[in-house]
Amino acid sequence: MWTEIQIETTEDGADxxxxxxxxxxxxxxxxxxxTLISVMAGRAVVVALCPPxxxxxxxxxxxxxxxxxxAAGTKVDPVAIRTRSAQEEEWRDIWKxxxxxxxxxxxFVVRPSWDQGSTLHGDHIIDLDPGRAFGTGAHPSTRLVIAxxxxxxxxxxxxxxxxxxxxxxxxxxxxxxxxxxTAEILAVDNDSEATACTDENLERNxxxxxxxxxxxxxESMGTFDLVLAxxxxxxxxxxxxxxxxxxxxxxxxxxSGILVEQADIVRDAFLAxxxxxxxxxxxxxxxxxxxxxxxxxxxRA
Numbered sequence: 001m002w003t004e005i006q007i008e009t010t011e012d013g014a015d016x017x018x019x020x021x022x023x024x025x026x027x028x029x030x031x032x033x034x035t036l037i038s039v040m041a042g043r044a045v046v047v048a049l050c051p052p053x054x055x056x057x058x059x060x061x062x063x064x065x066x067x068x069x070x071a072a073g074t075k076v077d078p079v080a081i082r083t084r085s086a087q088e089e090e091w092r093d094i095w096k097x098x099x100x101x102x103x104x105x106x107x108f109v110v111r112p113s114w115d116q117g118s119t120l121h122g123d124h125i126i127d128l129d130p131g132r133a134f135g136t137g138a139h140p141s142t143r144l145v146i147a148x149x150x151x152x153x154x155x156x157x158x159x160x161x162x163x164x165x166x167x168x169x170x171x172x173x174x175x176x177x178x179x180x181x182t183a184e185i186l187a188v189d190n191d192s193e194a195t196a197c198t199d200e201n202l203e204r205n206x207x208x209x210x211x212x213x214x215x216x217x218x219e220s221m222g223t224f225d226l227v228l229a230x231x232x233x234x235x236x237x238x239x240x241x242x243x244x245x246x247x248x249x250x251x252x253x254x255x256s257g258i259l260v261e262q263a264d265i266v267r268d269a270f271l272a273x274x275x276x277x278x279x280x281x282x283x284x285x286x287x288x289x290x291x292x293x294x295x296x297x298x299x300r301a
Contacts, residue, residue, distance in 0.1 A: 003055040004086040005048045007062055011285075013069055013076030014044035015259070019232060020065045024058055025050045027191065034140055034284045055083060105147045108175060124178035127204050128171060141230050141256040144281055144288030146175050148254045149228065151279070151290075153179045159225030160184065163246065165217055166231045166257075170198030170210070176228065177207045185210040186221060217242045227253040233262040240273035250295035252278075256288040263287035 007017060014030055022028045029047040031037045039045050050058050059081070069076045101117020102110050110126045111117050119125060149172075152159075159180055164173040167187035176185050187202075187210050189195050195212045202210050213221075217239060225248050229236065236255055243253050253275065258266050260282055267277050267289055275291040282288075 001052065002049045002086050003052045004084050005050065005055060005058055005062075006045050006082045007048075008039065008043060008045045008080040008082075009066070009076045009078075010074075011042060011044045012074050013066060013079070014046050015232070016065055016069050016074070016076075017046045017062055019234065020061055021046060021048050021058060024048075024054070024061055027193070032285075034286070049086070052085070059083075104143050105150045107150065108146055108178070110171070124175070125205075126171060126174050126178070128169060128174075128201055140283035140286040141258070141288070142171060144256040144283050144286060145172055145228055145230050145254050147281060148256075148279065148288050148290050149175060149179060149226075152226070152252060152254075157226075157252070158183075159251070161222070161224045161226075161248075162186070163188065163221065163224040163227045164210075165227060165229040166190075166235075167198050167212070168194050168230070170201045170212075172228045172230060173198065173210045174201060174205050174207055176226070177209050181209065183209060183226075186224075187212045188215055188217070188221070190214065190216050217246060219245060221246065223248045223251075225251045227251070229253065229255050230257045231255075233258045233266050236266050237269040240269040240275075243270070244273045244275065244293065247275075247293045249293055252290060252292045254288065254290055256286065258287045258289065260285055260287045263289065267291075 018028050018030050025048045031039050032044040033041040066076050108124045109119050112129045162176045162183050162185040164187040167189045173185050173187040187198050192214045195214045198212050270291045276294055278292050279290040
């Protein structure tokens with residue numbers, strides 16, 4: 001048995017809440033006007049599942065975050081809070097009403113076990129049921145990274161080592177394995193539940209070229225020709241120098257999880273770290289960026 005906590009606020013308020021509550025609960029769901037379970041434009045709902053004895057702590061943390069936001073001048077009101085008891089099976093059944101076989105980019109089809117959909121010759125199939133780890137292909141930020149990766153493949157890029165940082169469900173690692181079957185791919189997340197979910201999806205999709213690791217970006221991982229990261233802007237920016245050290249000369253980083261109004265901030269952080277800015281794509285309220293490490297650069301501190 002779980003306690004489901006739904007907190008409806010403004011989109012800005014939801015971003016702050018999600019970052020805070022995810023640390024307590026191991027992950028949250030954000031529903032807005034762009035998601036399958038949608039809400040009114042300009043509003044968003046943060047959904048967290050926690051054991052019943054943790055609900056008071058989660059609600060207190062939410063109240064504290066919203067209070068700080070108000071004091072800083074961020075509009076968060078009106079706020080509506082709903083709690084209820086929920087079985088994990090019930091949560092999965094709700095998704096069956098909304099998550100169907102979905103075409104992403106030019107050649108990817110993401111399909112759940114209850115809807116095989118239709119495919120075309122040459123499609124890359126990713127079999128994936130929604131789980132508690134982020135990443136079903138339904139969110140614009142996931143679609144943006146996959147579309148940017150397809151663009152690199154179409155341009156003839158053939159990375160030898162690929163990193164999926166913040167792998168969640170593993171969908172980006174699986175997409176990379178479909179695009180570059182001979183690449184060595186590392187899928188990393190700081191949440192052990194996410195890496196366990198990735199392992200399950202790798203097995204389901206018969207992908208053997210991906211290795212998972214629970215942890216954070218570090219020099220011990222070596223360097224990569226391509227780094228995929230669908231992570232919030234406030235996490236990406238402080239890591240720009242670490243991305244630089246982890247990217248081989250001539251390599252690329254594909255970034256999303258970025259609201260359109262944050263895109264310039266993230267771009268500037270990566271430019272300051274030494275990257276070149278190559279491309280931006282928008283999908284609704286979300287942006288995806290492609291940056292590269294120039295091949296004629298040395299090592300930065």
